[in-house]
Amino acid sequence: MLPSTRRALPILLAHVFAAAAPIHLAGQFSDARLPKQGKLWLTITPTLLNWNEQFALDSSAGIADGEREPLAAHFDGPLARRMFPPPFALIQELNDDAEALGFEPVTEDDFSFGGLDFSAMRAQIRRLGLGVELGVLDWVSVGARAPFTLTDMTVGFAFDSTATVTGDGAAFASGAPFLRGARSALDDLGSLIDGGSLTGTALEEAIALRSATQDFVNTLGQRAAAGALIPTASSVAGTQMAQRFSDFAAAFDALGLTLPELSLPEFATEEDYDTLFLSQGFADRLPRDSRNELDLGEVEVFLRVNLIDGITRRTPIPGPAAAATGSDPGAGSERGIRLRTSVGGLLRLPMRNRNLTIFGDPSNSADIPIGDGQTDIELALYQDIAFGSLFMVRASARYGIQQPDEAVIRFTPPDRPYGQEDLVALMRRDLGDYLAVLVRPSLRFNAALSVGLEYDYFRLPAPTYQFVGPIEGLDPNTVAEEGAQTRHRLGVGLLIDISEAGGVEELIQGAKPVRGAYQFGISLRRAISGSGGRTPASFRYAAELRFPISIF
Numbered sequence: 289m290l291p292s293t294r295r296a297l298p299i300l301l302a303h304v305f306a307a308a309a310p311i312h313l314a315g316q317f318s319d320a321r322l323p324k325q326g327k328l329w330l331t332i333t334p335t336l337l338n339w340n341e342q343f344a345l346d347s348s349a350g351i352a353d354g355e356r357e358p359l360a361a362h363f364d365g366p367l368a369r370r371m372f373p374p375p376f377a378l379i380q381e382l383n384d385d386a387e388a389l390g391f392e393p394v395t396e397d398d399f400s401f402g403g404l405d406f407s408a409m410r411a412q413i414r415r416l417g418l419g420v421e422l423g424v425l426d427w428v429s430v431g432a433r434a435p436f437t438l439t440d441m442t443v444g445f446a447f448d449s450t451a452t453v454t455g456d457g458a459a460f461a462s463g464a465p466f467l468r469g470a471r472s473a474l475d476d477l478g479s480l481i482d483g484g485s486l487t488g489t490a491l492e493e494a495i496a497l498r499s500a501t502q503d504f505v506n507t508l509g510q511r512a513a514a515g516a517l518i519p520t521a522s523s524v525a526g527t528q529m530a531q532r533f534s535d536f537a538a539a540f541d542a543l544g545l546t547l548p549e550l551s552l553p554e555f556a557t558e559e560d561y562d563t564l565f566l567s568q569g570f571a572d573r574l575p576r577d578s579r580n581e582l583d584l585g586e587v588e589v590f591l592r593v594n595l596i597d598g599i600t601r602r603t604p605i606p607g608p609a610a611a612a613t614g615s616d617p618g619a620g621s622e623r624g625i626r627l628r629t630s631v632g633g634l635l636r637l638p639m640r641n642r643n644l645t646i647f648g649d650p651s652n653s654a655d656i657p658i659g660d661g662q663t664d665i666e667l668a669l670y671q672d673i674a675f676g677s678l679f680m681v682r683a684s685a686r687y688g689i690q691q692p693d694e695a696v697i698r699f700t701p702p703d704r705p706y707g708q709e710d711l712v713a714l715m716r717r718d719l720g721d722y723l724a725v726l727v728r729p730s731l732r733f734n735a736a737l738s739v740g741l742e743y744d745y746f747r748l749p750a751p752t753y754q755f756v757g758p759i760e761g762l763d764p765n766t767v768a769e770e771g772a773q774t775r776h777r778l779g780v781g782l783l784i785d786i787s788e789a790g791g792v793e794e795l796i797q798g799a800k801p802v803r804g805a806y807q808f809g810i811s812l813r814r815a816i817s818g819s820g821g822r823t824p825a826s827f828r829y830a831a832e833l834r835f836p837i838s839i840f
Contacts, residue, residue, distance in 0.1 A: 318670060318684060319628075319670060319672050319682045319684075320594065320597075320628040320629055320630040320670035320671060320672040320682075321594075321597075321599075321600060321628060321630075321672070322421075322423060322426075322427065322428070322429045322592055322594045322630060323421055323422065323423035323429055323836060324423045324426050325423045325424065325425050325426050326423060326838060326839050326840040327422075327423045327836045327837070327838060327839065328420060328421070328422050328423075328836065328837045328838075328839050329419075329420065329421040329422075329431075329834055329835070329836055329837075330419070330420055330834070330835055330836075330837060331417070331418070331419035331420070331421070331433070331832060331833070331834045332416070332417070332418060332419075332832070332833045332834075333415075333416070333417035333418075333419065333830065333831070333832045333833075334414075334415070334416050334417075334830065334831055335413075335414070335415045335416075335417065335828070335829070335830040336412070336413070336414050336415075336828070336829040336830070337412070337413045337415075337824075337826045337827065337828050337829075338410065338411065338412040338413070338826065338827055339359070339410075339411050339815070339824040339825050339826040339827065340358060340359055340408065340409060340410040340411070341356050341357065341358055341359065341824075341825040342356070342357060342359055342821075342822050342823055342824055342825055343355070343356060343775070343815075343817070343818030343819055343820060343821075343823040343825055344356070344357040344361070344821060344822070354817060354818055354819040356825055358408070358409070359409035359410070359411065360407060360408055360409045360444075376396075378399070378517065379394055379395075379396065379399050381516065381517075382394055382399075382453065382516075382517050382519075382525075385507050385511065386525075388503045388504060388507040389504060389507055389508065389519075389525075389529050389532070390504065390528055390529055390531070390532025390533070391519065391524070391525035391526075391528035391529050391532070392524075392525070392528060394452070394519075394524075394525050398452055398523065398524055398525070399452055399453065400450075400451050400452045400453070407444040407445060408442070408443075408444040409441065409442065409443050409444070410441070410442045411439075411440075411441050411656055411824065412439065412440050412441075412442075413437065413438075413439045413656065413658075414437070414438045414439075414582075415435050415436070415437045415438075415585070416435070416436045416437075416582075417433055417434070417435045417436075418433070418434050418436070419431060419432065419433035419434070420432060421592075422839065426594075427593060427594040427595075427597075428591070428592070428593055428594075429591070429592050430589075430590070430591050430592075431589070431590055431591075431592075432587065432588065432589045432590070433587070433588040433590075434584060434585075434587050434588075435584070435585040435586065435587075435588075436582050436583065436584055436585065437580070437582070437583065437584075437585040437658040437659075438579075438580060438581060438582040438583075438658075439578075439579070439580045439656040439657070439658050440577070440578065440579040440580070440656070441577065441578045441579075441655065441656055442577055443577055443578075450522070450555065450556075451520055451523075451555065451556035452519060452520055452522075452523035452524070452525065452526075453517040453518065453519055453520065453523070453556075454517065454518055454520050454553045454555070454556045454557065455515055455516070455517055455518070455556075455557075455559065456518070456553045456556070456557050456559060457508075457511060457512030457513075457515070457516070457518050458512070459512075459551060459553070460508045460509055460511070460512035460518070461509070461512045461513060462509060462513060464512075465548065466548050466549075466550070466551075467505065467509050469547070469548030470501070470505040470547060470548055471505065473501075473540060473545050473546060473547045473548070474498060474501060474502055474505065476545050477494065477497070477498050477501075477540065477543065477545055478498060480494065480543060480545070481494050481495060481498065493539075494543065497536065497539050497540070500536070501536045501540075501547070504532065504533065504536065518552065518553065519552065520552060520553050520554060520555065520556070521551070521552040521553065521554050522554065526552045529550070529552065530550055530552065533547070533550040534550075537549075578655040578656070580655070580656070580657070580658050583658060584639060585639060585658050585659050586636050586637055586638065586639045586659045586660075586664075587636075587637045587639060588634055588635070588636050588637070589634070589635050589637070590632055590633065590634040590635070590666075591632060591633050591634075592630050592631070592632035592668075592670075593630060593631055593632070594628075594629070594630045595629045595630060595631065596627050596628060596629040597628045597629075598626035598627050598628060598674075599626045599627070599628040599672055599674045599680075600628065623676060623677075624676065625673065625674070625675055626673070626674045627671070627672070627673055627674075628671075628672040628673075628674075629669075629670070629671050629672075630669075630670040631667075631668065631669055631670070632667070632668040632669075632670065633665070633666070633667055633668070634664075634665070634666040634667075634668065635663070635664070635665060635666075636663065636664035636665075636666065636688075637663065638659075638661050638662050638663045638693070639659055639661075660690075660719060661693070661695065662690060662691055662692075662693040662695075662717075662719065663690075663691040663693070664688050664689065664690050664691065665688070665689045665691065666686055666687065666688045666689070667686070667687050667689075668684060668685065668686045668687075669684065669685045669686075670682075670683075670684045671683045671684070677732060677735070678731065678732055679729070679730070679731060679732065680729075680730055680732055680738060681727065681728065681729045681730075682727075682728045682730070683725070683726065683727045683728070684725070684726045685723070685724070685725045685726075686723070686724045686725075687721065687722075687723055688721060688722045688723075688724070689721050690718070690719040690720060690721060690722070692716060692717065692718040693716070693717060694714060694715065694716050694717070694756060695714075695715060695717055696713070696714055696715075713755055713756075713757065713759055714755075714756040714757060715753045715754060715755055715756060715764060716753070716754045716755075716756055717751060717752070717753050717754075718751060718752045718753075719748075719751045720748055720749040720750065720751050720752075720771075720772075721749070722746065722747065722748045723745075723746070723747045724744065724745070724746050724747075725744065725745040725746075726742070726743070726744045726745075727742070727743045727744075728740055728741070728742045728743075728781055729741055730781070730783065735785075736784060736785055736786050737783070737784055737785075738782075738783045738785070739780070739781070739782050739783075740780070740781060741778070741779070741780060741781070742777075742778070742779045742780060742781045742811055742813055743776070743777070743778050743779075744776075744777045744813060745775070745776055745777075746773065746774070746775045747773070747774050747775075748771075748772060748773040748774075748820075749772050750771040750772040751771045752765060753765055770820060770821025770822050771820070771821075771822075772819075772820045772821070773818070773819075773820040773822075773823040774818055774819045774820055774823065775815055775817075775818040775823050775824070775826075776815065776816050776817045776818065777813040777814060777815045777816065777826070777828060778813060778814065778816050779811060779812045779813030779814055779828070780811075780812055781809060781810065781811045781812070782809065782810045783807070783808075783809040784806075784807070784808045784809070785807045785808075786805045786806050786807070805835065805836055806833065806834065806835040806836075807832070807833070807834040807835070808831070808832070808833050808834075809831065809832045810830075810831050811828070811829070811830045811831070811832075812827075812828070812829055813827070813828040814827050814828075815827070
């Protein structure tokens with residue numbers, strides 16, 4: 289059995305994904321246009337985000353702010369060193385036999401279980417948004433959106449067998465060839481000593497040789513039988529052991545006797561992983577594959593007001609005959625620069641899961657919550673600019689005020705985030721106000737079809753934390769480390785907007801409104817730069833289907 293380790297000092301560490309940027313429904317394809325009075329817009333918005341990299345910041349490792357790194361790199365280095373405090377008890381237990389085995393006492397820097405490292409991590413968020421927006425007046429609308437969200441994280445491990453210690457002592461267990469051969473050679477040396485052929489200094493040296501060799505062999509056999517750690521051949525201690533036994537073998541050879549070859553294990557094994565981690569209960573602390581099944585997230589209710597509308601067409605698109613004769617009564621209204629401006633306000637409700645807890649598993653640092661569990665107030669500006677009939681820019685800017693609240697936060701030592709001990713405390717948190725900007729310049733092939741570029745910007749300052757109760761010796765804002773985020777994404781989009789082309793109110797004589805009016809858009813964006821420390825370098829794939837229904 290392995291000796292127990294001493295308890296970790298409770299130093300704060302932020303949850304790996306606690307500061308993940310809010311992923312909201314607002315600002316997907318929304319433009320400055322509002323449904324007319326009595327019209328109800330139904331909206332379906334599927335969105336997929338995935339990433340396996342982040343824009344990192346680690347001055348100690350020479351990583352500049354904003355440099356890309358794999359998610360797994362946030363946990364790089366031998367995981368064993370961060371599983372629990374420095375294994376002083378294990379080191380001391382190994383060093384108790386240092387003299388008998390012939391190596392200098394091992395220090396913490398020379399002690400390694402091997403590398404159980406993260407080989408890959410991939411995060412994914414899938415969200416289906418359902419929304420309604422009702423035109424109360426021609427220039428005022430109200431609505432609500434409900435997100436159904438699924439999140440998952442895939443975590444892969446790679447076991448690096450390079451280690452300075454191993455629990456694989458099968459080669460030295462009772463009955464193994466090495467132990468049988470060594471004890472046979474010791475018996476032969478004992479017979480030589482008892483036979484009287486050695487005298488004086490030679491006899492004294494032979495007796496000392498037998499004692500030292502016997503201590504070495506017996507100690508090694510006892511450690512193997514107990515499943516205790518043994519230095520590997522490549523370690524400093526293992527090299528010294530091999531040299532010590534080689535000196536014994538040379539002395540035996542000078543007496544006409546032969547010791548078996550000492551072959552220390554070269555590497556650690558999967559069994560070492562089982563012994564050191566699984567049997568000690570540490571496996572439950574490892575970040576692991578996690579999945580939050582599809583569930584209702586944080587519902588949004590909103591109001592929008594149209595201030596300027598010089599873009600919405602008031603007459604239908606003419607048929608081919610009318611277009612050929614130049615009799616389109618609305619053609620003149622599509623010349624020059626025209627504006628459409630709306631503003632809005634939104635309330636995002638702090639939905640919680642069935643167990644009335646914030647989404648996500650605080651015991652699993654790789655879990656991605658499907659909500660942050662607090663209230664948001666958002667103010668938005670929507671601006672459309674049309675340049676003639678061929679070019680349009682749709683833009684939006686959203687400023688979100690995340691309301692402070694209280695939550696139970698989990699802490700572990702910053703250099704060992706998977707320790708045996710947990711420290712949790714009730715804290716007052718302020719996740720910070722965010723700014724999101726979306727700009728979509730597009731080329732209009734006709735009144736219904738446009739294709740263009742998309743750029744979005746997101747900024748979130750570092751959050752702040754305060755202890756609700758008295759806790760001494762801890763800095764609450766350590767939780768906010770690397771919590772600030774800045775991200776830029778660039779992509780392409782396609783928009784088919786039959787509702788814009790045919791949603792008219794003033795019809796010329798004999799004209800009919802377009803039937804089956806709808807809006808359908810596809811958006812693909814990739815994060816091109818960012819900063820902050822743990823900002824996801826995400827790919828975003830989204831679509832939106834919006835169609836109107838007449839209510840009154």
